[in-house]
Amino acid sequence: MNSHTVRNLLVRGMLAGLGAGVLALIVAYLLGEPRVDAAIAFEEGHSHEHGEELVSRTLQSTAGLATGVLVYGIALGGIAALAYCFALGRTGRFGPRATALLLSGAALLAVYVVPFLKYPANPPSVGDPGTIGRRTLLYFLMMLLSVLLAVAAVVAGKQLAPRLGNWNATLVAGLGYLLVIGVGYALLPAVNEVPEDFSASLLWQFRVAALAIQLTLWVSFGLIFGHLAERQLLPRSAARPAAVPAAD
Known part of the structure; x- marks a missing residue:
């Protein structure tokens, strides 16, 4: 091209x-x-601190x-x-x-x-404002892992296709992706800060x-x-x- x-x-x-x-x-x-x-509205009803609004909600929305x-x-x-x-x-x-x-x-x-x-x-x-950096880092780590594994799955599927056929190679690559993602889910810490x-x-x-x-x-x-x-x-x-x- x-x-x-x-x-x-x-x-x-x-x-x-x-x-x-x-x-x-x-x-x-x-x-x-x-x-x-x-x-x-929930946050304002449960917080005693009401700082000055730098950007109006109307402008934000x-x-x-x-x-x-x-x-x-x-x-x-x-x-x-x-x-x-x-x-x-x-x-x-x-x-x-x-x-x-x-x-x-x-x-x-x-x-x-x-x-x-x-x-x-x-x-x-x-969510706790003090943990926003940690939560953001975890999310992007999960995203990076998912994207890299998706690319690896595509490459593996193409290499396996001549031996297994397109359908079987796609299944093997897809299952491999899901397996490693499952490991990532288990190893990365959970975040639960919902009041x-x-x-x-x-x-x-x-x-x-x-x-x-x-x-x-x-x-x-x-x-x-x-x-x-x-x-x-x-x-x-x-x-x-x-x-x-x-x-x-």
């Missing part, structure tokens, strides 16, 4: 990330922000939220587009759209779902909303980028059926 094609795919990836970010922003505003407000989600989407799109350039043609007989969806699904699982199952998202008022009187339903709703945001972001990116990548990589003449010559 030449540099011109890579550059075009990178631009399309960032545009797809922006579009996916807009959709994720809508989900975040409709599902996530009401739960954040409820968690903040509108312009601040939009800036964070859209910048994240654009950055995600650029990184995913570069990974797509490497993966295209190396994942079997998948076309541009299928490769984009496959990459997005794998990234969703490795980057977010697997770390989320060990260290799920928590709303404000959940006893915090609403279990609110905690559940917040975590479902966080998962829905990421699901929207990654799936919509795969669909949008797959469409844009196909238009870039496949000649227009190949996308249209050949004209049938008129009979004499």
Whole structure:
């Protein structure tokens, strides 16, 4: 793949990330922000310290939220587009759209779902401020382990395929990934700092909303980028059926 094609795919990836970010922003505003407000109300009702608010809650939930989600989407799109350039043609007989969806699904699982199952998202008022550095480090260690193991599983699957066949090699590599992830789950310390009187339903709703945001972001990116990548990589003449010559 030449540099011109890579550059075009990178631009399309960032545009797809922006579009996916807009959709994720809508989900975040409709599902996530009401739960954040409820968690903040809980915190204010149980805390005797009320410091001066540097940034208003209204600004946080509108312009601040939009800036964070859209910048994240654009950055995600650029990184995913570069990974797509490497993966295209190396994942079997998948076309541009299928490769984009496959990459997005794998990234969703490795980057977010697997770390989320060990260290799920928590709303404000959940967690000791003194342990935020430790909790952040543990989460990123889990994410790094998941991503590296996912890459190792793909490499192992390709090496085993000639001997075991594609299906068996995929099963062996996948089971190996799950086994090592399970060991990581067992070895890394658990974090449970949810207050006893915090609403279990609110905690559940917040975590479902966080998962829905990421699901929207990654799936919509795969669909949008797959469409844009196909238009870039496949000649227009190949996308249209050949004209049938008129009979004499």
